[in-house]
Amino acid sequence: MIKGLRPLLRGSTYSGVFFAYCGALASLPLLPFALLPALAWRSAPEAVQIALVLVLWAALVGVVGLARTTRRMLIVSARRLLRVPLPDPVAAASAPAAPSGADRWRTPLWLVLHVALGWAGGLTTGVLLAAGLAMPGGWTGTEARANLFGWSVQVTGGWSWVAAIGCVLLAAAVCVAVASVLRWSAPRLLGPSSAERLALAAERELLLAERNRLAHELHDSIGHTLTAATIQAAVAGEVLSADPVAARAAMRSIEESTRAALEDLDYVLGVLREEKAGTAPTRTLTDLPELLDRLRHAGAVVEPELSGELEQVQGTLSRAAYRILQEGLTNALRHGAGGPIEVRVAAAPDGLELSVVNRTGTGGAGAGSGAFPTSGHGLTGLAERVRLLHGEFEAGPDGSQRWRLAVRLPVRLPA
Template sequence: MVKGIRSLLSGSTYAGALFAYCGALASIPLLPLAMVPGLVWGAAPYGAKAALTLLVWAALLGAVGLARTTRRVLVACARRLLRVPLPDPVAAGTSPNPPGADRWRTPLWLLLHVALGWAGALVSGVLIVAGLVLPGNWLGAEAGVSLFGWSARVEGGWGSWVVAFGCLLLAASACGVVTSTLRRLAPRLLGPSSAERRALAAERERRLAERNRLAHELHDSIGHTLTATTIQAAVAGEVLAADPVAARAALRSIEESARAALEDLDYVLGVLREEKAATAPTRTLADLPELLERLRHAGAVVETELSGELARVQGTLSRAAYRILQEGLTNALRHGAGGPVGVRVAATPDGLELSVVNRTGAPSPTGSGPGVFPTSGHGLPGLAERVRLLHGEIEVGQDGPERWRLAVRLPVRVSA
């Protein structure tokens, strides 16, 4: 009971009733068109003409409800006035055509909406008028209301005020019933159909996968850039006086690395803000020489072994291979113990083999200290997930007493 009284004091109850009454008013322009068949049928009884008019009126309302624009407007209004959390209708072309039962949900909602609007407006209107008229001390000794042969008369005094208050309370209750009914019907008739729910779920899964991919891309790009620029800055500081040319080359490499990382960051932030970036930066195996050159400017000794037709490895596989090698080289720079870093890329008719090998130094008994690679963080798990999504194989770990090896094999389709 307390909940019912609270709902009668809530503005959302009357906002929902207003939504219903506006739907009733919006149906009035269709009434003259619905009356045309009855007027043409001149010899028919009045009851038959009224029934025909109602049927044609309902058919016109159903036809209006078939329009996609009508559904969008109704969903937006129901969200605002009924306070029902409804998602936007799936745009045309992004979901399969709805079956017949789903296609007729909006016309059915519109018919029920208009019917409830007219019924609620009539009941609450009569009760409000009665509540204003019945108090006898306003209109004389006695006052009454007559409607459709039914009449009510209340003598003056406090009893008339009690009846008036009761009429107003019933009018508010009628508004509550109309709003509550529409709120129950809205998710079933205006909410997403089963096909639309599948399309929305697929879209959410696609967006989540895209965001996860962007997170990996950003981690790989920024992590590598910070590692490389830190080492390059240290090299530039050491050789600034003795070898200005090498120092300038290191600073130029820092500038190029930072610019590439800023491009990646700008693209990722644009996607996360749901803005359209101008161009999506793509790093592929074709950019591997530039990556290796930046590492050499940082003072690293990189020994490469490239075999197979790498230029024929395209698309997602080429981009993933670049990021895998970038992460492996970043770890070698950050955690390695110096010495040459071996990079091997081999393209075969049925696979792409990648490996990064570097010195780690002798691990300490506690498993920590220089030259020991981390087993936590986002880098290695991100690599493993990337390889798994491409149905590949990955091996990471100690390779002998003082070597760390990252080996990845990816199934490949060589494009023609």
């Protein structure tokens, strides 16, 4: 019994009924237009006139429901008053251009149901409350009589207060029924259609792809900065007394690289917080000389071979190529065995070729045994990035003591 009374005690029940009553009241301005045909056809029977008014009134309410603005308002109101988890309507750019007939009439149907329940629930609860609270003898134990549309009920003796309480409970039960029907029908009629669900899934897929791209960007930027800064700090400590100029240069390089990494971090965190982030870092192949200089300050010997017009490579591809080279150089510096690091970038009309070659073995500046760790996300992340760009990826030993990373990306240079 207590479980059955719980809906009577929920605030969402009465906020839902309030929502229904608001819909009923909002339909009143359309009633005069529905009365016009009945006024013009006075010779028709009364029942026909009433039916005609109700049908025209429902039709006008349904027409209002065809507007996109109406649906947005209904979804927001249903979320707040009915406590129904409804997603926002699909943006116009993502929504299907021509929704099917069934999808087009879902919102008008729900609006007609909403208004009908509002009027039926409002009239019923009003009558029940009036009968329960306004019975002449409802609280005194004397005779009580209720008359409605020619129907009369007489309650005598001590049963009058029982009838009054019963009317009030019935009014509350009607409120529960109205709110329950609206709450049940809202996801089915106001929720996204099958086409809109596909559009929402596509939006979520794009969002996940963007988050994944940001994760790669952050991994590349922060990983390179920490590796370079660690080696540069070690170099600065060793030459601090013997060569203060070189030590200061290493410290400046640490400052520049960490500042660039902080810009990347601020941008990524701004996007993840769904706030309007600042200008996105746009490091492209034109920034490659600066990257190579930072590696030289870390004590690495870099032998670049750059050919073609790198500044003419399109922005998205140029940024991806920079990150690929950054990751390759970082891993060569971290896991290589010292010696020169060969960097080759060749831009041609039909493709962009990237390669990083370094020594492997034990000992040396890199204090490692290969160009990439045996675990982690460096090599996997690079392969995935290249795959998304429809390129070719190759990484592995190149001879007995060399490791080679080679990437070819399809590219179109402006004419």
